[in-house]
Amino acid sequence: MEKYTDSSFHELTKHGTNEFPFATYGDSYKVCKDRFYYSHYHEELEIIYARRNDIDVIVNDTEYHLDEGESLLINSNNIHRICHSEYPESTVVSNVFSNKLIRLPIPDILDALNKRYEAIPIKDNKINQTIWRMILSGREKETGYQLSIISNIFEVFSYIYSNYNELKPIESNNKNNDRIKQALSFIKSNYNNQITLSDISKECYLSEGETIRLFNKYIGDSPINYLIKYRINVATTMLLNEDMSITDIATSTGFSSSNYFTIAFKKITGMTPKEYKKKKGLLRN
Numbered sequence: 001m002e003k004y005t006d007s008s009f010h011e012l013t014k015h016g017t018n019e020f021p022f023a024t025y026g027d028s029y030k031v032c033k034d035r036f037y038y039s040h041y042h043e044e045l046e047i048i049y050a051r052r053n054d055i056d057v058i059v060n061d062t063e064y065h066l067d068e069g070e071s072l073l074i075n076s077n078n079i080h081r082i083c084h085s086e087y088p089e090s091t092v093v094s095n096v097f098s099n100k101l102i103r104l105p106i107p108d109i110l111d112a113l114n115k116r117y118e119a120i121p122i123k124d125n126k127i128n129q130t131i132w133r134m135i136l137s138g139r140e141k142e143t144g145y146q147l148s149i150i151s152n153i154f155e156v157f158s159y160i161y162s163n164y165n166e167l168k169p170i171e172s173n174n175k176n177n178d179r180i181k182q183a184l185s186f187i188k189s190n191y192n193n194q195i196t197l198s199d200i201s202k203e204c205y206l207s208e209g210e211t212i213r214l215f216n217k218y219i220g221d222s223p224i225n226y227l228i229k230y231r232i233n234v235a236t237t238m239l240l241n242e243d244m245s246i247t248d249i250a251t252s253t254g255f256s257s258s259n260y261f262t263i264a265f266k267k268i269t270g271m272t273p274k275e276y277k278k279k280k281g282l283l284r285n
Contacts, residue, residue, distance in 0.1 A: 041077050043099075047156070261273070
């Protein structure tokens with residue numbers, strides 16, 4: 001299992017190159033159901049395009065519904081996830097790019113948008129066609145594709161700026177957002193220890209009930225379920241190491257026994273740790 005996020009749920013994936021920080025990704029339920037969790041945030045901007053069928057996207061604690069062919073711009077450092085399990089036939093494509101691609105000429109506009117809006121739905125057919133052309137350019141990478149992508153991005157932001165006063169800002173609770181990130185950082189730093197809901201709640205200065213409520217809103221899961229899934233996520237990386245036994249991995253990821261580890265692993269991944277190693281070609285018959 002690839003490691004997607006760091007200690008505070010910050011996504012680790014490098015999007016594009018240093019010279020041209022832009023990347024295009026396709027996701028469907030068949031792909032995302034194998035990610036034990038995929039809420040994340042990043043400094044880069046992201047445009048999610050509903051390529052096939054409808055989809056819901058949750059940004060912080062707000063749900064956005066996209067019809068097929070519509071898009072959602074997600075501003076920097078907002079926790080978000082795509083609700084694939086509720087739309088198993090859906091396919092989305094995401095453009096993730098650094099704001100430095102457009103920051104030089106319009107820093108004030110970007111700052112204003114980012115402070116006022118966590119995300120901006122894009123319903124205009126013409127602009128969504130522009131976003132699709134951006135996707136094709138990112139996939140095909142023909143000569144000069146970078147200029148085409150930058151031109152597309154400017155067209156999108158020109159549309160947003162033209163309609164800026166008509167947009168309704170979403171008032172996201174930044175304090176709750178920060179507390180959730182603090183809790184996630186605590187889990188990452190202590191997943192290999194015996195930590196409880198009480199420990200997590202104290203770390204973010206919330207009651208246990210409020211911690212559960214905020215996790216469900218922001219992450220789509222309870223703190224303890226997330227902790228277990230995080231441990232399993234780490235374990236899948238350890239299972240790629242032929243020198244580590246399953247008992248060692250269970251202990252290293254905070255499970256009280258290898259039996260409990262095996263039960264949790266199968267519940268989440270659909271296979272036992274041994275079956276996972278065999279699937280990856282790491283277990284000798």
